[in-house]
Amino acid sequence: MPDKVRFHFDVDGSDFSSAGAASVQVKKKLRQLAYPPEIIRKVSIAMYEGEINMVIHANGGVVDVEASDEEIVIVLSDRGPGIPDVDLAMQAGYSTAKDNIRNLGFGAGMGFPNMKKYTDYMRIDTEVGKGTTVTMKVKL
Amino acid sequence: MKIREIGELLDAKLLTGEDGLDNEVSSACCSDMMSDVLAYVKDQGVLITGLINPQVIRTANMMDMVCIVFARGKAPTEEMIDLAAECGITVMCTKKRAFEASGILYCAGLSRKSEAKDA
Numbered sequence: 001m002p003d004k005v006r007f008h009f010d011v012d013g014s015d016f017s018s019a020g021a022a023s024v025q026v027k028k029k030l031r032q033l034a035y036p037p038e039i040i041r042k043v044s045i046a047m048y049e050g051e052i053n054m055v056i057h058a059n060g061g062v063v064d065v066e067a068s069d070e071e072i073v074i075v076l077s078d079r080g081p082g083i084p085d086v087d088l089a090m091q092a093g094y095s096t097a098k099d100n101i102r103n104l105g106f107g108a109g110m111g112f113p114n115m116k117k118y119t120d121y122m123r124i125d126t127e128v129g130k131g132t133t134v135t136m137k138v139k140l
Numbered sequence: 141m142k143i144r145e146i147g148e149l150l151d152a153k154l155l156t157g158e159d160g161l162d163n164e165v166s167s168a169c170c171s172d173m174m175s176d177v178l179a180y181v182k183d184q185g186v187l188i189t190g191l192i193n194p195q196v197i198r199t200a201n202m203m204d205m206v207c208i209v210f211a212r213g214k215a216p217t218e219e220m221i222d223l224a225a226e227c228g229i230t231v232m233c234t235k236k237r238a239f240e241a242s243g244i245l246y247c248a249g250l251s252r253k254s255e256a257k258d259a
Binding site for chain 1 (some may be wrong): 174176
């Protein structure tokens with residue numbers, strides 16, 4: 001495992017078919033860096049949920065991942081509409097996703113709860129009309 | 141159960157991942173809702189679905205699933221098959237409906253042990 005490795009991805013919000021591609025890349029890189037499978041799984045699921053959210057709700061954004069021998073930090077930043085009520089958004093089953101997103105297999109309102117479940121630390125900084133930054137950490 | 145047996149039981153056509161046919165799996169999940177797969181699936185090796193989009197492959201990859209069965213004769217796109225190959229996931233399609241495919245695999249022993257505690 002390296003001292004510290006950083007990855008940066010631009011997430012295209014205009015094309016749903018590419019949603020999740022950055023998470024696939026991160027998973028592959030963490031495997032190459034020989035992180036434990038259970039850590040990789042947690043990071044993958046949390047980042048993937050965040051990446052999908054970003055495409056569904058915020059027209060894309062950027063993802064930065066920093067992996068060290070102590071923790072893996074994932075920061076997802078967008079300039080989307082922001083979240084008016086974070087407590088409500090954290091509730092399992094609450095979703096503002098439209099039917100077209102449900103038809104694609106997402107929008108069950110489990111994204112944020114799942115991101116919290118699979119990480120050791122999660123913080124949401126959001127401002128309506130400006131955007132949202134989600135920071136997550138998975139400890140080794 | 142070997143992935144090869146799943147293919148035989150469902151009379152399924154293999155689309156990619158021949159190398160994985162001898163891998164053993166013990167449980168499966170049937171869903172068109174990838175959100176639910178991400179939220180509720182644990183240690184399940186096989187995904188049975190009727191949903192066609194690249195996120196099916198990516199979701200299976202995130203969950204460390206090793207085999208996807210597309211039901212109701214749904215055919216994944218070339219892009220999806222290539223992505224699955226890249227992720228090392230065996231992909232097959234069956235004409236059987238998802239409920240029937242799940243029932244056949246369950247009766248053959250898949251998921252019998254793990255279902256109760258996941259419910």
